[in-house]
Amino acid sequence: MTEQINLEVAYAKPDEQVIIPIVAQTGTTVATAIASSGILTKFPEIDLAQNKVGVFGKLVKMDTILRDKDRVEIYRKLIADPKEVRRQRADEGKAMKKGGGDLSKVEDSTL
Numbered sequence: 578m579t580e581q582i583n584l585e586v587a588y589a590k591p592d593e594q595v596i597i598p599i600v601a602q603t604g605t606t607v608a609t610a611i612a613s614s615g616i617l618t619k620f621p622e623i624d625l626a627q628n629k630v631g632v633f634g635k636l637v638k639m640d641t642i643l644r645d646k647d648r649v650e651i652y653r654k655l656i657a658d659p660k661e662v663r664r665q666r667a668d669e670g671k672a673m674k675k676g677g678g679d680l681s682k683v684e685d686s687t688l
Contacts, residue, residue, distance in 0.1 A: 579603055582645040586614035588623065590653070595619065601643070607632070608639040610649050623651055 580603040587596045597614040607630055617623055629652045631637055643649070
């Protein structure tokens with residue numbers, strides 16, 4: 578007799594998040610869980626050839642075998658590269674000389 582496991586398949590857009598609980602057989606893969614969840618019908622923009630997938634934030638392959646209580650996450654493409662955004666902020670801070678400043682222009686209210 579094959580054991581059943583409880584899984585979740587999750588996908589989030591900026592304005593909507595969906596977590597679909599499913600019951601599957603032991604040995605179920607990420608691909609099978611996604612297909613059986615029906616999430617591809619609800620979100621036709623998901624392209625599993627392009628979107629990366631993970632289990633609890635860790636990237637995995639589509640043939641990864643799932644365990645009881647795993648949550649499969651389908652990731653969207655990033656709009657902006659976080660490293661580039663941080664680099665731009667750092668450059669702006671240097672250009673504006675943030676963090677330093679001329680203390681001679683600060684009034685001392687304790688005098």
